[in-house]
Amino acid sequence: MLRAIYPGSFDPVTYGHLDVIKRSSKLVDELIVGVLNNKAKTPLFSVEERVKMLGEVTKDMPNVKIIPFEGLLVDFARKTGARMVIRGLRAITDFEYELQMSQTNHKMEPDVETVFLTTSLEYSYLSSTTVKEVAAFGGDISQFVPPVVLENIEKKRK
Template sequence: MINKVVYPGSFDPVTNGHLDIVERAANMFDQVVVAVFFNPNKEPIFSMEERVKMLDLATESLDNVTVDSFSGLTTKYVHSIGGGAILRGLRAVSDFEGEFQMASMNKHLDEDIETIFLMTDTKYAFLSSSVIKEAAYFDGDIKELVPKFVYKKLKERITNNQE
């Protein structure tokens, strides 16, 4: 039985779509670790420490959810903390191919770690951190798509970067 699941991601920034997955996972597993990872292919707008703090705040009401950060292979991290599975969110069929490829590689790297997919609520199916950042940059209305404190930090960061 899988008691601890790890939900890895860059979470730059955390969105309500991410939180939908976290909240639902918290109802299915004894422990959920939301793990911010360093992705060398992305240039984040927020530091790893800022992303961890935002996730801590966003998940503070969920007793069985912890937030951590790591770099390197996800399977090694999951194994190091005694996790049994990697949790991935799917928004649309278009996500599946890339996620399937990643899950297959992770299974090759560590056959004891499963990958579990959860479909996000359809109201967040279009949502990604990249879409949020772009909309915020051009002053789009994203207030209902991220937690209030994330909205405020994102607007501040974009304003400061444009000066």
């Protein structure tokens, strides 16, 4: 059984994330979407809220599990028995950072491989940060996030 992790903060989950989840879930037997609890950041949504939203938008994908984690990705991979990490790349700047991270992870855990998926062209500009900025100024983000995420962002804004 090939088990992979697609890790991230997903604060909030965007259509770009969902695109990578859908595409990568077709490549593996089981895809774990690892929701990172990064204590160095102040997220818009709690880990529990992000897990719940991801569960909602992936409910029709039977081989996708949503699991929160903190700490090192390689430790999470060991704990879950995953042998692959999937990362989405939007631009060359993503590649430079992700290459360094994948090499570090491989050095720490040689049995875990990183696979890069380029984002679909229609989402190549999209990031959670951009979504939060547009939302903060009252802009329409409905084309960037699933409806359940839009509803939750609107609740946070009120």
